Amino acid sequence: MTIDSTESALSATTSCGAPTAAVALFRSLGDPARLAILRRLAEGEARVTDLVSCVGLAQSTVSAHLACLRDCGLITSRPQGRATLHSLARPELLDLLASAEQLLAATGDAVDLCPTYGSNSIGPEESTR
Template sequence: MTMNITDDGSTATTSCGAPSAAVALFRSLGDPARLAILRRLAEGEARVTDLVSCVGLAQSTVSAHLACLRDCGLITSRPQGRATMHALARPELMDLLASAEQLLAATGEAVDLCPTYGTHPQEPTR
């Protein structure tokens, strides 16, 4: 996932005026596996195999999520022997997630029941 930067270095905007970089950031955070990976990396560096056991996904899937997070500048990777160690690039990301948790504590049910993005209660079957 890449962020849209114009030729002059400014951030591009969407048709509604939202900064494209903000849209890309929140899309990168919009996957449960990527959030789980970020939470694990907040505890310290980890190898792909550590993350596979943490999120319970295939190694190739975890690697794809790591590539997305790396492309967004949210994590870094460095070789260590035959492995690659991954870490948070921006610790303030955890502040953003903590703020999101506070917002969800205040609006959680409304967000969860949102007909566009939340979960939908099951209709009773007849």
């Protein structure tokens, strides 16, 4: 992605200046199950049953996550016989995931220690209760 296309993609912003499309993208990537599904699809096409065994969730839950990813334009689906094969829609997603892994390696996984979003934190939803 070039700087011009990045600026264009980030031009629509919320009232605080956060890019709305970027917020939606990172929210779609922020769910552990959806991220696991995307990592599996990075290896190649998969059926729902393949993804169910990979992420360990119910078929209906995996299907709901696939619908979210498809609605966000991150995956595509095509019928094959009685099954449907799912795959990544854009190769740039692999670059994004690789960049995230490099960033995590460079920061020593400090994000995991973040008091708001880290693995031992109380999430924003829970902190308001």
